[in-house]
Amino acid sequence: MARIVMKFGGTSMAGSERICNVAARVKRAVEAGDEVAVVVSAMAGETDRLVGYCHEAAPRAVGADFRAEYDVVVAAGEQVTAGLLAMTLQAMGVRARSWLGWQLPIRTSGAHSLARIEGIETEAVLAAMAGGEVAVVPGFQGLTAGGRVTTLGRGGSDTSAVAMAAALSAERCDIYTDVDGVYTTDPRIVPRARKLSRITYEEMLELASVGAKVLQTRSVELAMKEKVRLQVLSSFSDAPGTMVVDEDEDGEMERELIAGVAYDKSEAKVTLVGVPDRPGVVGAVFGPLADSGVNVDMIVQNIAKGEGHTDVTFTVPRAQLPLSLDVLEKAKAEIGFTALLSDAAVAKVSVVGVGMRSHAGVAATMFRALAARGINIQAITTSEIKVSVLIAEEYVELAVRVLHTAYGLDAPITEDEVSA
Numbered sequence: 001m002a003r004i005v006m007k008f009g010g011t012s013m014a015g016s017e018r019i020c021n022v023a024a025r026v027k028r029a030v031e032a033g034d035e036v037a038v039v040v041s042a043m044a045g046e047t048d049r050l051v052g053y054c055h056e057a058a059p060r061a062v063g064a065d066f067r068a069e070y071d072v073v074v075a076a077g078e079q080v081t082a083g084l085l086a087m088t089l090q091a092m093g094v095r096a097r098s099w100l101g102w103q104l105p106i107r108t109s110g111a112h113s114l115a116r117i118e119g120i121e122t123e124a125v126l127a128a129m130a131g132g133e134v135a136v137v138p139g140f141q142g143l144t145a146g147g148r149v150t151t152l153g154r155g156g157s158d159t160s161a162v163a164m165a166a167a168l169s170a171e172r173c174d175i176y177t178d179v180d181g182v183y184t185t186d187p188r189i190v191p192r193a194r195k196l197s198r199i200t201y202e203e204m205l206e207l208a209s210v211g212a213k214v215l216q217t218r219s220v221e222l223a224m225k226e227k228v229r230l231q232v233l234s235s236f237s238d239a240p241g242t243m244v245v246d247e248d249e250d251g252e253m254e255r256e257l258i259a260g261v262a263y264d265k266s267e268a269k270v271t272l273v274g275v276p277d278r279p280g281v282v283g284a285v286f287g288p289l290a291d292s293g294v295n296v297d298m299i300v301q302n303i304a305k306g307e308g309h310t311d312v313t314f315t316v317p318r319a320q321l322p323l324s325l326d327v328l329e330k331a332k333a334e335i336g337f338t339a340l341l342s343d344a345a346v347a348k349v350s351v352v353g354v355g356m357r358s359h360a361g362v363a364a365t366m367f368r369a370l371a372a373r374g375i376n377i378q379a380i381t382t383s384e385i386k387v388s389v390l391i392a393e394e395y396v397e398l399a400v401r402v403l404h405t406a407y408g409l410d411a412p413i414t415e416d417e418v419s420a
Helices: 016-031 046-057 064-074 076-091 123-130 156-167 201-209 217-226 251-255 281-291 318-330 362-372 393-406 415-419
Strands: 003-008 035-040 096-098 106-108 117-120 134-138 141-143 149-151 172-177 198-200 230-234 242-245 260-264 267-276 299-301 309-317 339-343 346-352 379-383 386-392
Touching: 003 016, 003 156, 016 035, 016 076, 035 076, 035 123, 035 156, 046 064, 046 076, 064 076, 064 149, 076 096, 076 134, 117 156, 123 134, 134 156, 156 172, 156 217, 198 201, 201 217, 201 242, 201 260, 201 346, 217 230, 260 393, 267 281, 267 318, 267 346, 281 309, 281 318, 299 379, 309 318, 318 339, 346 393, 362 386, 362 393, 386 393
Parallel strands: 003 035, 003 172, 035 134, 096 134, 106 141, 172 230, 198 242
Antiparallel strands: 106 117, 141 149, 230 242, 260 346, 267 309, 267 339, 299 309, 346 386, 379 386
C-alpha cells in the first residue's frame, strides 16, 4: 500500500463525463489499497472566465484590496471541481470529502495572486486518509496568516500537488495531463520524438524554463527541493508515463547526452546601440527594467568599440516588450545609448541534458547543425546542462527538427514504416 497524491488539470476536469473518468481512476487506486489525496484544477477555461468577471467589475482597479478580492473570485473554480469530484466518488461508493485551502489549512504568504506556500497542516487529513477516505483538495489556493484567501498564480495547481505530496510524505505525486509523458521534443513538430521513461529534476526544470509546457516550473523546483518523485501521466489513456526523479536514482541517466530539445516563441529581442562602455551603465539598463517587473532573459554585450561604446542585446517576454521600450526610452539620458531597436519575430531553442557535464562538444554540435541549414544565431546562453540560442522565429520548427536528429533523439524507424 502506498500513499499517493493524484493531480488532475483543467482538461481532465472539463465537464461531468471527464470528472467521472477521473473518479474511476481514483477508485482504482483506492481499490489497489493506496491512501489517496487528489488535487484538482478548475475546469478548462473557467479561471479565464472568472478573471474576466473581475476586470468587468473593476476595470481600472490594481490595488491590494482588489487583488485580495480577485483571489476570492478566481479560487472558486477549483472549489467547484473539488466538490464535484468528491460527490462523484461518493456516488461510486468511495468515501471522499473535499478539503478547501482554508480548511486544511494551506498556509501561504500574503502576496495575493502570486502567493507562495509556507506550510500545510495535515494532521486531520492524514487521519481521514488512514481511515480509507479520499481527500479532494482544490489546487491553486491557500490562506494568509490574516485569514484571507490567496492564489498561487497561473499553473499553481501543480505546485499545490507537489506541496501536498511533500507535506503528506507521499511515495509519489502523479500529475495527470492531456499528454502521456515527457517527450524529447514537441511531437507535433517532430513525429519521431521519443517519450522518456525517466528524466531528472534538473533536466525537467531546465526544459520547463525554456518552453516545455508539461510541468509548471515552480512545481518542479519544489519537487527537487523536497525530493518528491513526480510521474507525468495522461488522463485519457493507460499508457506508461514519465518519472521525474533525482539524478542519483537511476545510473542509466549518465548515458544520456541530451534529454530533450525545447523552444519558446514568447520572447522578444531588444538592442541598445552605442551604450557608453563605463562602470555602472549595465545597472542603469537593467535596474529600471527590474523595478518595472520586466523579466530579462538572454543577455549579450558586444566587445567595446574603439570610441568607448558598445551594444547590449537582451530578451524580454514578448508581452512586456512595449513596457520595456517605454522604460528604456525614459532612462535614455541616464544610459546614454544612441538607438533602441527591437524584434518580436524571434524564438529561443534549447538543448538540455545532464550528460553535458561529462561530454565535450555539445554546443559545437548545435552550432554546426544550425549553420548547415543556414540558421543564423543571434544570441547564446549556457548553463551546466543547457545551451540556448536565439534565432528568427520563422526557423524554429526547422531548428528543432535538425537538432533532434543531430543529437540522435529520433525514434527508430519501425518495420511498418520501412514496408510503407
